[in-house]
Amino acid sequence: MSWIPAFVFLIFGMTVVNWIWGNVLYRSDKHRKLIFGLGIALNLLCLGVFKYADFAVSSLDSSIGLLTGNNPGWAVQIILPLAISFFTFEFIHYLFDIYRGNKPIDSFILFALFAAFFPTQIAGPIKRYPDFAAQMKKDKPLRLSYFDTGIPLIVIGLAKKILIADNLAVFVDMGYKVPGAFGAPELWLFAYAFAFQIYFDFSGYTDVARGSARLFGYDIPINFNMPYIANNMSNFWHRWHISLSTWLRDYLFIPLGGSRGSKWITNRNLFLTMTLGGLWHGASWNFVVWGIYHGLALVVHREFSELKNSIKPLKNFFESKAGKAFSIFLTFHAVCIGWVFFRVQDIGTAFSIITKMLSFKQIYSGAAAHSFLVLEPHLPVISITATVMVLILLLLNIPVSRLNEKEIFKKAPAPVKGVFLTALILLMIIFLPDGSQPFIYFQF
Amino acid sequence: MCLLITLVLCDLAISAVNPLKFIKNYDYMPLSQNPLVSKIPRFLKEKNNPDILVMGSSLPMKAISACDHEYAHSVDNNTIEDVRRYTEARYLRDNLRSLLQEKGQDKRINDLEVYNLTIAGSMASDTKLLLSKALREHKRPRMVIYGVAPRTFMDNTVSKDEKTAVWQILSKWRNLGDFVDSRLSSAERRDLMIANFWNFYRDRMDYQTFILGYACNKLDRSPTIYAAKQRAAAEAAGKDAAESTSASAATPVTKTANSTKSASASEQHQNPEVLQKDLALYDVRYNPPDFKQFDAQKSHLKEILSICKNKGIKLLVVAMPITEQNRALLDRTLYQRYLEEIPALTLSQGGSFLNLDDGNTNSIADFEDSVHTNSRGGKKVHDRLVQSIKKNQWL
Numbered sequence: 001m002s003w004i005p006a007f008v009f010l011i012f013g014m015t016v017v018n019w020i021w022g023n024v025l026y027r028s029d030k031h032r033k034l035i036f037g038l039g040i041a042l043n044l045l046c047l048g049v050f051k052y053a054d055f056a057v058s059s060l061d062s063s064i065g066l067l068t069g070n071n072p073g074w075a076v077q078i079i080l081p082l083a084i085s086f087f088t089f090e091f092i093h094y095l096f097d098i099y100r101g102n103k104p105i106d107s108f109i110l111f112a113l114f115a116a117f118f119p120t121q122i123a124g125p126i127k128r129y130p131d132f133a134a135q136m137k138k139d140k141p142l143r144l145s146y147f148d149t150g151i152p153l154i155v156i157g158l159a160k161k162i163l164i165a166d167n168l169a170v171f172v173d174m175g176y177k178v179p180g181a182f183g184a185p186e187l188w189l190f191a192y193a194f195a196f197q198i199y200f201d202f203s204g205y206t207d208v209a210r211g212s213a214r215l216f217g218y219d220i221p222i223n224f225n226m227p228y229i230a231n232n233m234s235n236f237w238h239r240w241h242i243s244l245s246t247w248l249r250d251y252l253f254i255p256l257g258g259s260r261g262s263k264w265i266t267n268r269n270l271f272l273t274m275t276l277g278g279l280w281h282g283a284s285w286n287f288v289v290w291g292i293y294h295g296l297a298l299v300v301h302r303e304f305s306e307l308k309n310s311i312k313p314l315k316n317f318f319e320s321k322a323g324k325a326f327s328i329f330l331t332f333h334a335v336c337i338g339w340v341f342f343r344v345q346d347i348g349t350a351f352s353i354i355t356k357m358l359s360f361k362q363i364y365s366g367a368a369a370h371s372f373l374v375l376e377p378h379l380p381v382i383s384i385t386a387t388v389m390v391l392i393l394l395l396l397n398i399p400v401s402r403l404n405e406k407e408i409f410k411k412a413p414a415p416v417k418g419v420f421l422t423a424l425i426l427l428m429i430i431f432l433p434d435g436s437q438p439f440i441y442f443q444f
Numbered sequence: 445m446c447l448l449i450t451l452v453l454c455d456l457a458i459s460a461v462n463p464l465k466f467i468k469n470y471d472y473m474p475l476s477q478n479p480l481v482s483k484i485p486r487f488l489k490e491k492n493n494p495d496i497l498v499m500g501s502s503l504p505m506k507a508i509s510a511c512d513h514e515y516a517h518s519v520d521n522n523t524i525e526d527v528r529r530y531t532e533a534r535y536l537r538d539n540l541r542s543l544l545q546e547k548g549q550d551k552r553i554n555d556l557e558v559y560n561l562t563i564a565g566s567m568a569s570d571t572k573l574l575l576s577k578a579l580r581e582h583k584r585p586r587m588v589i590y591g592v593a594p595r596t597f598m599d600n601t602v603s604k605d606e607k608t609a610v611w612q613i614l615s616k617w618r619n620l621g622d623f624v625d626s627r628l629s630s631a632e633r634r635d636l637m638i639a640n641f642w643n644f645y646r647d648r649m650d651y652q653t654f655i656l657g658y659a660c661n662k663l664d665r666s667p668t669i670y671a672a673k674q675r676a677a678a679e680a681a682g683k684d685a686a687e688s689t690s691a692s693a694a695t696p697v698t699k700t701a702n703s704t705k706s707a708s709a710s711e712q713h714q715n716p717e718v719l720q721k722d723l724a725l726y727d728v729r730y731n732p733p734d735f736k737q738f739d740a741q742k743s744h745l746k747e748i749l750s751i752c753k754n755k756g757i758k759l760l761v762v763a764m765p766i767t768e769q770n771r772a773l774l775d776r777t778l779y780q781r782y783l784e785e786i787p788a789l790t791l792s793q794g795g796s797f798l799n800l801d802d803g804n805t806n807s808i809a810d811f812e813d814s815v816h817t818n819s820r821g822g823k824k825v826h827d828r829l830v831q832s833i834k835k836n837q838w839l
Binding site for chain 2: 144148151152155377378379380381383384385414415417418419421422425426429430431432
């Protein structure tokens, strides 16, 4: 993912074309479907060329190599423009909504602002234009209250990134560099660590984006709602990357037929939606496998829900406190297994890690019998501190999520908020790395 | 608004109390108090302008302290903190004064001052930073004696971004006048601006050092992967040395098999266990060889030479002696480049070069470990240095 000045022309060109196309589509009575289809195809072509051409050609090259034993050596070197996945999805949503009867944005300037609104442009949340257009049309004089709500979001977002995600990143990198050296409990620990790393990284970015937008008086919808207390995979996707999952629902799952058809068709639609959602994350087979995994998990959840509802004792158990806790436990671990595919690019390695995690065949890893490598003193201090951090995050996951649900921070008195944010700022300054890790979702 | 008020109050309170001053443990003491680099702010603050500045790493530092400990009793060579804080070089100063007296060329012989600005662990990049800063602070020595060794140009355990302790303390010593320094990156300019009105931000590295050092001490872990590797190597070497010592108590290390130049075959290292541990540390530092780092550090030496040339300061680069065992750890190509390129560069840029690592100065019995000389070794280094200065009329 790169940024070069020439890409300004790409986003500007796409903005002009989509604005014109939206107006033409809105005014046309005949051939609406064709105009709409061409508009979508144009956006997908752009995304395909920049994001997937290299992947497609290299996959074809490898396939021919497998069949003939001789790789033709085909390769396409195209630099992936920053944020293309996000703004393309916003353009597609714009055309879709106009096709469904919504009014386009009249002013080109406002449309361009919608496309290039800097807080959300790089990694979302993926905006919806009817809501955003309404906000753009309102006068927004500079107000102190914007800072009261915006600055805390920015500080908390940065703290999530710098204090938690970046520290866990060092630990996760250490683990996945030589996964074969570690035992099953340690591989689970790395999976937990990555689960928290990606959550704090991406939700941290979203908080910064929402806070920055708030400084200008804009409200951007939330993207995360305590995903690790989800009690099933469907619930997880209602809490994780909400703007993407709702986009996939509205512009992929429903157009494919949604859940209106037979059980088989609904399951097929779920599976296809998640597989394409996986591919959206990156032009790499591990993301496709991650998407397939989540597609299958949603199908399994759907089938199990029906089964559960037909067996009363099972239904009663899952409605009890213990059953709910078990559901959260199971969902979290299923998500963690999925994160292994997301994190480890080599699918063979990912499968061997997951096999080890699930089989628990190798418990210990250290040189000495009955010892864990992560606890051995010859590893740097981050090894032990990150282990403790992951254990604390695991323990606090549910209680903190419950407090968040009650909006404890929002309701706290201003001085308490001030002290809390000051403490976060001081801690960030102390732990501010020289070269911070880029946000994970910048690469998509 | 509440956040801004709390931040300002907090900064004022922290500045007034200065919790850093209560830290007494050297492992996580603020840099300005830490013996490792505490002589830098002292030197920059002092009004005196020394005639001769001795720079380099712990190799010249130990040679000076070991010598002064024995002959001037002005420093306790056995206390590492004292050695690191020591800014004099009495034996060298007195010998140079005598030399000038013999020549009768200087009327104020007894005013000749030598300042020992050696910093343990410093590399060429650190020395360049330090020298540039000293010159900007209006220090103008007649001569700089710069002690180098292979580690001055190649050390795997040093942070690759060169943000070493010297860099950190000098970055704290910057003032707004440095803002126009073209060598500063935009990130450094930003840091400089913020640090000028936010005390806590300025001291952030000290707090980081404290927290990291405290955690490492309490958890018995190393701060970085490099330090962890170093520690593992030292522990392994310690174990090996202990085993070999217990197996054969009277088999001290003398020299490697290919050693031919040692002063005397009967000479032995005083402490073979220390030698082995030190060699293990140096093995991690030297291997695998990083030629990119060598080239980068060499370019810093070039800048040092250029600075001295432009300011009319005589620069004498001295290759410090190291043991053959230490030398044997070096990659052959790297060592060859060190032997050939450093003198060539020095001479081509108008500096002078003195090789004390030619096997003619010290034997293994002159070393405390694998690179640092003891008092006998230090004296030999000084004597040969002064003789060379006299012979070549470098002063």
